Amino acid sequence: MTEHSVVGLPHTVRDTSDHLNTIGEELAKYYFTREEDDTLKKALDRLVKNAKQSPEARAIVVSGESGAGKSTLLGRAFRKHPAFPNFEDEGCQLLSVQVPSPCTLEELGREICEAAGYPFLGNSRSASVWRAVRNQLKAEGIRYLHLDEVQNLTETVDKNEGKKVRNTLRAMLIRKKHPVALVLSGPPVIVEFLRQDNQIRRRSEFVAIESLRQDDGEILVDTIKALAEEAGVGTEAHLAMDTVPRLMHAALRQFGTAVDIARCAILAAAGSRYRAEGEIAAEPCLTGAHFANEFAIRTGNAGFANPFVTPDWQALDCSLVQVTKIDGLASPSDGEDDGSKPIRRRRKGARQ
Template sequence: MTAKNLSPALVEALSRVRQSMSADQTALADRMATINARHLKTFRDDAFAAHVDRMKRGLVAHYSGDEKQYRMILVVGSSHSGKSTLVEHALDNDPAFHSYVDSEGTETVPVLRFQAPSPCTLRNLAVDGLEALGFPVKSDIVESRAWPLFRQQLKHRKVLFIFIDEAQQTINSNNEHEIQKLRDTFKHLVQMDDWPIRLILAGVSPLERLREDMQIRSRSTVLNVGDLDPVAHRAHVVHWVTKIVNEHAELALADFLNGDFPEKLVHACGGCFGSIVESTRLAVEHALIEGVDEVGVAHFATAYAQRTGCSPSNNIFTAKDWRSLAPGAARKEDAKAGSAPATNPASGPMKPLRGGERRK
């Protein structure tokens, strides 16, 4: 749920929490919200845009023999690789996906966005899609009724594109029959003659099981959002850190990027682009908490310790033998020696996380 579609009830509840906070804390929250809202463009944006352009060309040529291959886009990558942000930014900034007032005077949004439910039965998927459309659904609706109703509402609301995030949930079943039903349902959606739909699915690698069906394979393209290499992408990492700190946060950056820091950051984040961005923003936040105007290695080390729960001797940003440490490793030696676990100044002891995992 984004800020632009928060329910009135949630806005009221969040406002009460905000009223309980000090002016310094709300100012910090607002500044970080502004920083976090800035998009960090990469080579992946251009690659995804090319896929979308092909999909749009095929859509407008639907009745004159479009290429079937461009009816679905699968954006596949590891957790925290930046898939969702990549797609959402494109949808927010491409006029093809913007709302408009149709000939009947009704505001129409051509793209439907929602997250795959868990457990993800075909019924649940249709129900969540209907709810995302704002259509009231009875709790006892059955699959055989839900899907025809969903297709009907897509036409009625003039939806042409569907973006399903966490789409690997759709095939998290050991029942091959159910997975094939899903494939057949998706195929039907994208080849309806009277109302062609185009699908954008984002998820981790199991999502590619959809393409074991040759008809799905012939109707889809894949954008693999792979992990970053500490050597090949070193210059990119330097650029991203500099841009976030200097341009987005408007802070100074200490002179530490010429050494092995870029490799440390990639290693600490397990090669995940999204985690690199988040780690840099967390380092910025710690600098702001300290009231300093320069971000240094110590801020990254603090952010990493709080994210992973690692002991001081096993912090990738400070350890001499950091290459031998697993990302996110939370060692116990220092805790046994009597040192306190990593803490968050605002909330106390932090639960250890895996490398690259995001704090909820």
């Protein structure tokens, strides 16, 4: 067990529940850094530097499939950046807004106004709403705006509405009185949508969150072993050869999803230490069955459509059997100051 491992064993059913909750909280504090952390930090550095030196703002477009870990990556980058020391508190010059689903341009404007502390109750015309957005952002000193899940706005618009969306975003960047830098995140489809505007494309930096590759299995093995050690759980010898390849397939090769499934499977394994009679068993071991059960809980697929059960798992299209959305690992409250435990994750062959 690591230096920060959960210690002490419970004596009652209630103690058991509390103990498992504590383990879950400890596991959620882990953050596994990746190459994209450095890429995004440098992009934010350039965004902030430009905001201080140029009369026009720029944008960062962060794209990745669902479950890639975009929200966790961005949340941690915002909290750790010196330009946003009070992120998510009043007075921060960065405002983060999740685009509701479904969403129109007018509805997004109202959402931003409310997030900025000014619920818009006036004329419902889009132009009026966005005038209020610009005025409120200026009044609050907000110079950076993060819009998450941008596809909720872009996927349902026709050609004319799409042009209005791009015009509105571009206007935020080039407005003379109070330009606002943008961080836009969502699946890869938003990249094609935004690149249709030459000015947005020219003023944007694009950061792609890659899916796991076949040779990233070693990364997941190290990740799972670190989490299991924290929870006081052992791992099987064939973790790398059998379970992890199935996990990558089950998670659609998305790192955030894979880590979240593993974290929940480890917590279930930790719970198996405590028998119904209140007896404490020997150190539990994380097995493929724990992963299979977690996948079944999320999707309802416990048999032939479960990649941790079926022998022919490589032929299984997990995008068709995941009936519930699997999100990335919950964002930690961040920073070593509050107990988060960053672990360096490098792709095989990456430069040191």
